[in-house]
Amino acid sequence: MAIRKKNNKNPPVFSHEFVIQNHADIVSCVAMVFLLGLMFEVRAAARARARFPSTRPPDGLGETTLNYFHHGLKDLATVFFYMLVAIIMHAIIQEYVLDKINRKMHFSKTKHSKFNESGQLSIFYLFSCVWGASILTSENLLSNPVSLWEGYPHTLMPFQMKFFYISQLGYWLHALPELYFQKTKKEDVPRQLVYISLYLVHIAGAYILNLNRLGLVLLVLHYFVELLFHVSRLVYFSNENRQSGFTVWAILYVLGRLLTLSLSVLTVGFGLAGAEQQGLDLAAGNFNVLFVRVTVLAAICATQAFMMWKFINFQLRRWREHAQQQAQKKKPVSVKSKAKKDKTNGVNGTLSSNGADSPRSRKEKSS
Structure with a gap:
């Protein structure tokens, strides 16, 4: 195309x-x-x-037989293909949607780059949330939380779940060459590389370790919170007085981190620890050993702590900027009142210098 x-x-x-x-x-x-x-x-x-x-489904299953898939090395070629698709879709959205809005709004260079970032991610997060929620509903993962660890290892996946993970890996891999294609500023590249790497490590880890059910739930939860942030930023760019979305996002962000930790500890720390199948078996896809469980929990906890640290710094920076803006708004008023006061003192001083009401002039008159 x-x-x-x-x-x-x-x-x-x-x-x-x-x-x-x-x-x-x-x-x-x-x-x-x-x-x-x-x-x-x-x-x-x-x-x-x-x-x-003469090839047909097994007896008793009829035409409603569902095909299940597992991961393998051939997935690398599929991920690469969908990375190319993501690059093409990124360019289409940029040229035919975001660039037209940018020309109408006349954003500055800083707002221009942030608007493009939020616009691209808002579309991706919305699509991923709807898609992931449909998979969770069809697989009854929300109504039956025990299924997150029951029957581990979950080596077989329905087509929609496997395709979801392939698409996620392809999208976040496409973000790496986009740093070059979009001429990202050098000071923004480290930040972009950090969060792209975090996405790739966690999504690939859940996919390879057969924790696809837990990974799907956590991804939908995280994407929903991030969608709210980027939509709030788009609304803020259109009207800077509309900042209520950031308040709602801040509350849900903290709740999302707590819920992520709770589900991870419940699934990996308690559910898999009490599962029947214990031991490392690469052929069967079983990674239910203490070392893997501790590593997974440590990675999730470290990531959530890092995100909370970034969140706190972001909120403190916003509060400082808000305080500076309030101080700048009050400063002209104080200068104006001071000038008015100096003007009044100047008039009184002039009257005094002319000897109108000074004590010395009254004394001279009495003498």
Whole structure:
């Protein structure tokens, strides 16, 4: 899918500017190679069905048989393909939605980059929340919390859950080349790399360690809170007087961290610790040993503590900025009152210098 930039300048071929301007077209060409390969795969499957016409579901299951999948090395190619798809979708949303709004709103450079970031993430978080919530409902994970650890290892996943994890990994991997394509400022790159790495480590960890059910619940919870923050920031950019969304987000952010820790400790610390299948078995996908459980809990607790530390610093910075704004608003008033007072004192001094009401002038008159 080609995306054409309206730019009169023609940079040299294969230069940095050429790649940045045409990265969506280049990635689309690479994605087409994968699509051609899938077409041959579909034809091969059709030939196999024609060659073995007697293939049918097991007796008693009929046509309602559900296919389940597990993870493997071939997932790397699938993740790479959906990373390319995410880059293309990112470019489409940027050019046909966010850039048009930016031209109408006339944002500054700082607000321009933050608006693009919040706009992209709001769409992704909304889509992921709705998709994840539908999987949780269909799998009855919310109505039966015991299923988070019961029957571990959960090596087999329904198609929707596996596709959800593949898409999540593809999206957060696409955020790495986007740092180059979007010309991210050098001072913003470390912050971006930190939270992209945290997403990749936690999502891949839940996927590989067969903690996909717990990971899905925690992702939907986290995405919902982050969606509220970025929507509140978009509303704030449109009208700076609307800041009530940040207050609601701050409350839910703290509750989200507490709920994340509670579910993690309940599932990994108590549920898996009391499970029947204990021991490390790579072939069976069982990682239910003390070392793995402690490592998982330590990673989750460290991440939540880091997020709370960043949250507290963010709130303190906001309060300081608010206090400075209030001080700046009061400063002109005090200067104005002081000028008025000096003006009054100046009039009295003039009268005194003219000898109108000074004690010395009265004394001279009496003498």
